[in-house]
Amino acid sequence: MATIGVVGLGAMGSRIAGRLADAGNELVVWNRDASKAEPLVERGAVAAESPAEAARRTEAVIVMVADPAALAEVTEGAEGVVAGLGRHATLIQMSTVSAEATERLAAQLPAGALLDSPVLGSVSEVEGGTLKVFVGGEPAAVERWSPVLSTLGTVLHVGPVGAGTAAKLVANTTLVGIVGVLGEALAVGEILGLPRDQTFEVLGVTALADQADRRRPAVESGEYPQRFALRLARKDADLILEAAAEKGGELRVIEAARDWLADAEVAGLGEADYSAVLGRILSSQEASSDK
Numbered sequence: 001m002a003t004i005g006v007v008g009l010g011a012m013g014s015r016i017a018g019r020l021a022d023a024g025n026e027l028v029v030w031n032r033d034a035s036k037a038e039p040l041v042e043r044g045a046v047a048a049e050s051p052a053e054a055a056r057r058t059e060a061v062i063v064m065v066a067d068p069a070a071l072a073e074v075t076e077g078a079e080g081v082v083a084g085l086g087r088h089a090t091l092i093q094m095s096t097v098s099a100e101a102t103e104r105l106a107a108q109l110p111a112g113a114l115l116d117s118p119v120l121g122s123v124s125e126v127e128g129g130t131l132k133v134f135v136g137g138e139p140a141a142v143e144r145w146s147p148v149l150s151t152l153g154t155v156l157h158v159g160p161v162g163a164g165t166a167a168k169l170v171a172n173t174t175l176v177g178i179v180g181v182l183g184e185a186l187a188v189g190e191i192l193g194l195p196r197d198q199t200f201e202v203l204g205v206t207a208l209a210d211q212a213d214r215r216r217p218a219v220e221s222g223e224y225p226q227r228f229a230l231r232l233a234r235k236d237a238d239l240i241l242e243a244a245a246e247k248g249g250e251l252r253v254i255e256a257a258r259d260w261l262a263d264a265e266v267a268g269l270g271e272a273d274y275s276a277v278l279g280r281i282l283s284s285q286e287a288s289s290d291k
Contacts, residue, residue, distance in 0.1 A: 001023070001024045001025050001026070002025050002026070002059050002060065002148055003025070003026040003027075003028065003057070003058045003059050004020055004025050004026070004027055004028070004058055004059070004060055004061070004062065004148065005027070005028045005029070005030070005048070005054035005055055005057065005058035005060070005061030005062065005081075006020070006027060006028075006029045006030075006054070006061070006062045006064070007029075007030045007031075007051045007054050007055075007061060007062070007063045007064070007065070007074050007081060008030075008031060008063055008064040008065040008070075008074065008095070009029060009030075009031035009036040009037055009040070010031075010036075010064070010065075010066070011122075011123055012064050012094075012119075012122070012123070012126060013031075013062075013064035013065075014036060014039070014040065015123060015126040015127055016062060016064060016094070016126055016152060017029055017040050017045065017062075018040065018043070019126060019127070019129060019151055019152060020148070020151060020152075021040065021043055021044065021045060023148075023151045025148065025151075026044075026046075027040060027044070027045035027046065028045065028046045028047075028048050028053075028054045028057045028058050028061075029041075029045045029046070029047060029048065029054065030047070030048040030049075030050065030051050030053070030054040030074075034047065050079040050084075051063075051074045051075065051079060051080050051081045051084065052078070052079045052080055052081065052083045052084030053084060054081070054084070055081045055082075055083075055084035055085045055086070055089065055091070056084035056085075056086065058089065059086075059088075059089055059090070060089060060090040060091070060092055060145060060148070061081055061085065061089070061090075061091055061092065062092045062094055063075065063081060063091065063092070063093050063094060063095060064094045064095055065095045066095070066232065066235070067095070067096075067097065067235055068097045068098050068100070068101035068239075070095070071093070071095055071097050071101055071105065072101070072104070075091070075105055075108070076108070082105075082108045082109060085109070085113065089113070090112075090113055090114070090115060090141055090144070090145060091105075091109060091113060091114050091115070092115045092117050092145065092149070093105060093114065093115065093116055093117060093118075093164075094117050094118055094119055094133075095118065096118050096165075096168050096169075096172065096232075096235075096236055096239070097118075097165060097239070098165070098239050098242065098243060099162060099165050099166065099169075099243055099246075100246075101165075102116050102136075102161065102162055102164075102165045103162065106161050106162070111138065112137075112138045112140065112141050113141075114137060114141075114161050115135055115136070115137040115141055115142065115145060115161075115164070116135070116136035116137060116161045116162060116163065116164035116165055117133055117134065117135045117136070117137075117149065117164050118133075118134055118164055118165060118167075118168035119131040119132065119133050119134070119152065119153070119168075120132040120134065120168065120171045120172075121153065122227040122228045123227055124227065125153065126152060126153075129151065129152060129153055130153050130154075131152045131153030131154070132153055132154050132156060132171075133149050133152060133153055133154065133155045133156065134156055134158050134163075134164040134167035134168050134171070135149065135155055135156065135157050135158065135164050136157075136158055136159055136160055136161045136162055136163035136164035136165065136166075136167075137157075137160065137161050137164075138160070138161075139157070142155075142157045169236070169239060169240050169243060172233075172236045172237075172240065173240050173251075173254055175233070175236075175274075176233060176236065176237045176240070176254055176257045176258065176261070177253055177254055177257050178208070178211055179211075179215075179233075179257070179274060179275055179277055179278065180253070180256060180257030180260050180261075180277070180281075181208065181253075181257075182203075182208055182211050182212060182215065182278065183260065183277055183278040183280075183281035183282065184281060185199075185203060185208065186199060186203075186219065186278065186281070186282055187281050187282055187284075187285045189202075190282060190285050190286070191285055196219075196220075200212055200213075200216055215275055215278060218273075218275055218276075218278070218279075219278050219279065219282070222279060224269075224272045224273040224275050224276035224278075224279065225273060226271065226272060226273045227273050228273060228274050229270065229271055229272070229273070229274065230261060230264055230265055230269050230270050230271070230272050230273065230274040230276055230277060231265055231270035231271065232274070233261055233274035233277075234258060234261040234262055234265050234270075234274075237254060237257060237258035237261055238258065240254055240258075241254060241255055241258060260277050260280065260281055261274065261277050263280060263284070264276060264277045264280035267280060
């Protein structure tokens with residue numbers, strides 16, 4: 001067991017902290033909205049006054065925040081994690097951010113002090129300990145912290161620092177692309193007059209069968225309970241496109257899928273599950289047919 005800090009107690013960070021506590025680790029936690037730390041404090045965690053204090057009091061500190069700007073906010077400056085990190089401590093960065101943000105963080109730390117460790121999965125996966133943890137870092141640091149990370153799910157060491165970020169963006173490329181393709185496949189059925197039951201039956205014998213079956217109740221009910229916020233999926237799509245553009249790459253499918261997510265966000269669906277883009281795609285076709 002270890003003394004672990006967790007900085008960022010949103011939907012994922014709070015559950016990561018809870019799972020680590022259940023495994024017997026001692027926790028020091030921090031969140032910008034201090035009230036989010038209270039349930040963990042009631043379970044025995046210590047609330048830090050700053051990210052730096054959370055790092056100062058622990059052997060490793062996990063950071064799980066929304067985006068590159070939030071990462072810089074909690075890691076940099078006199079009150080940031082980097083300022084408080086002890087000589088032999090490790091910063092485990094689990095947020096989905098850009099390659100540039102990861103490089104910027106790594107440049108502020110000694111070799112071996114950073115594990116670049118974003119995760120694939122959402123609330124139910126972290127609660128069940130079935131996340132996929134993409135770890136970039138030096139082998140010694142990966143070996144040291146794999147037992148703790150294994151509490152959260154399957155640890156995949158994908159290379160040096162930076163490889164974890166790259167792996168997560170690859171994984172989320174499939175997430176963004178598949179939901180866009182599924183939405184447009186359903187829209188083709190609508191446009192050509194195929195009853196929706198038959199459209200789902202057809203999709204059931206395609207490569208999208210599992211996704212179609214999984215998303216069908218939400219499409220039919222119009223209810224999309226949040227597992228992964230649509231605004232975060234749009235943010236990830238932007239990160240993917242920016243990363244590709246910086247290297248001269250062109251991702252036309254993901255650009256189109258990002259545009260659908262952005263359209264849904266503008267329509268007020270940013271806090272719904274990202275799969276709410278399916279309803280937005282279908283409603284857009286219905287609106288077009290009414291003109």
